[in-house]
Amino acid sequence: MAIQLKEQGKNNFFILEKSHDVGGTWRDNSYPGCACDVQSHMYSFSFSPNNHWSKRYAPWHEIQQYLLETTAKYDIRKHCQFHQEVVSAVFNENIGEWVIKTHTGIIYHCKHFILASGPLHVPEIPNIKGLKNFQGKVFHSAQWDHDYDLTGKNVASIGTGGSAIQYCPEIAPKVNQLDVFQRTPAWVLPRDDRKYWRVEKTAFKHIPGWRKLHRYRLYWTNEARVWPIFNPSLAKSLSMLAKGLIRFQVKDKVTASRLTPNYTIGCKRILISNKYYPMFNRKNVELVTEGIKEIKENSIITADGKERAVDCIILGTGFVVDPRIYMRDFELKGLEGRDLRTDWKDCAEAYYGTSVAGYPNLWMLIGPNSGLGHNSIIFMIEAQVKYILNCMKAIEHRQSDYMTVKEDAQLQFNTHLQKLMKQTVWSTGCKSWYQQEDGRNIAVWPKSTWKFWLETLNIKVSDYVFTQLGQSQEQRK
Numbered sequence: 001m002a003i004q005l006k007e008q009g010k011n012n013f014f015i016l017e018k019s020h021d022v023g024g025t026w027r028d029n030s031y032p033g034c035a036c037d038v039q040s041h042m043y044s045f046s047f048s049p050n051n052h053w054s055k056r057y058a059p060w061h062e063i064q065q066y067l068l069e070t071t072a073k074y075d076i077r078k079h080c081q082f083h084q085e086v087v088s089a090v091f092n093e094n095i096g097e098w099v100i101k102t103h104t105g106i107i108y109h110c111k112h113f114i115l116a117s118g119p120l121h122v123p124e125i126p127n128i129k130g131l132k133n134f135q136g137k138v139f140h141s142a143q144w145d146h147d148y149d150l151t152g153k154n155v156a157s158i159g160t161g162g163s164a165i166q167y168c169p170e171i172a173p174k175v176n177q178l179d180v181f182q183r184t185p186a187w188v189l190p191r192d193d194r195k196y197w198r199v200e201k202t203a204f205k206h207i208p209g210w211r212k213l214h215r216y217r218l219y220w221t222n223e224a225r226v227w228p229i230f231n232p233s234l235a236k237s238l239s240m241l242a243k244g245l246i247r248f249q250v251k252d253k254v255t256a257s258r259l260t261p262n263y264t265i266g267c268k269r270i271l272i273s274n275k276y277y278p279m280f281n282r283k284n285v286e287l288v289t290e291g292i293k294e295i296k297e298n299s300i301i302t303a304d305g306k307e308r309a310v311d312c313i314i315l316g317t318g319f320v321v322d323p324r325i326y327m328r329d330f331e332l333k334g335l336e337g338r339d340l341r342t343d344w345k346d347c348a349e350a351y352y353g354t355s356v357a358g359y360p361n362l363w364m365l366i367g368p369n370s371g372l373g374h375n376s377i378i379f380m381i382e383a384q385v386k387y388i389l390n391c392m393k394a395i396e397h398r399q400s401d402y403m404t405v406k407e408d409a410q411l412q413f414n415t416h417l418q419k420l421m422k423q424t425v426w427s428t429g430c431k432s433w434y435q436q437e438d439g440r441n442i443a444v445w446p447k448s449t450w451k452f453w454l455e456t457l458n459i460k461v462s463d464y465v466f467t468q469l470g471q472s473q474e475q476r477k
């Protein structure tokens, strides 16, 4: 967003960041084996290629390095204000400005307010009886303690999502015992990873258009994964194949069957790893499927009464994904004093995950229902950035001060999305972090990404109200 603002000659902006540096996910997540599960030539900006990716799926530190280099290349750092956590944002209708306050008490004014805060950044700490009294080491996967040596330790890992399936196989060879606590098994497919050959790197660098061509191929290969998403019976057939792969990789029949999900593949995010299932053939790794009853000072007791001695507990338990929870202490007020926490009381809703009715010139990147399970999120972000810039231009063009998406346009948009959602694999009965407690999917985009790109290419002006300061209520309609 910042780079594209600059490219348009809009240099009068600032970035508020609660942490000490840029990078977000790739600054925070540094656990062993951490890597992106989208190939890096696709998981990078279309306008800033990187010919130096070492592997198809780059490890976290290469992605973070890429983000740091891109920040430097476009001279973005001078716009950043670190250690500034936003605590409130209130729209002042009289002056057409957002008034932003950070935890340090500094107040900022701006015409446009863009939330690029990301949906997965507040670690989910499970509410398990006794966890607070545990005397050993405890940390979350997104807050990995690299000073703590796991060698020879008895380790319990809770959760079997994308993070845990990456770090467990890395730490298994060095620990004395690894107990993997699984609540719901994940479908894990093979990862077609390898280092790039020198000739490929040379081609990316020197053959014009080669990297672009490679990117197109990756885009469409990923995009083909929407077929099973929109065709649950195809997903069911795929599940049979994936089941066979588990049996093939895990020697013990009972463990293999406990690792096999009972929901259709794709309903929860499909994970990829070549190391996860074979890890269970190790003598020092145990899959624990009984629920955790209680954590004692130095052990974990499961529902069957068994007690396991533990030195360290790693929480691979994911993130707080419901904005109504992670925005609990963040006051966001729009027109006529309406508060987003109240408006989103029943459900987090937006228009193309970008604008929200009642909140003028508030823009979001990866807002509700613009996340993905099958392709690169960078693609969606770039489409949203372009859209926001077009909105800014539309305001200037009309000599308006702000624009607000209409209530009925947002309602119609979401009714349509939720109708489509019912036909997808996400509605086949599993419980995932894509959903609220009532089952409503507020996280992902239920169409192809190229459709998102196409639908956001131009603004549907009739879906917005443009306002000039000083206009009467009547004129605004």
Ligand code: N01
Residues within 6 Å of the ligand: 035, 036, 037, 038, 120, 126, 127, 128, 141, 158, 159, 160, 161, 162, 163, 164, 166, 182, 183, 184, 269, 316, 317, 318, 319, 433
């Ligand atoms: O978190 P998750 P993550 N007791 O929410 C379990 C993506 N990602 O950090 O399924 C016991 O996926 C929970 O169990 P259940 C990743 O794909 C991307 O792994 O709710 N267990 C689940 O098994 C995902 O989209 C990359 O029954 C508890 C696990 O913890 C997102 O990031 C790499 C529990 C949480 O899994 C987050 O992944 C890594 C409890 N109280 C991750 N609470 C890329 O490459 C939760 N669980 C882009």
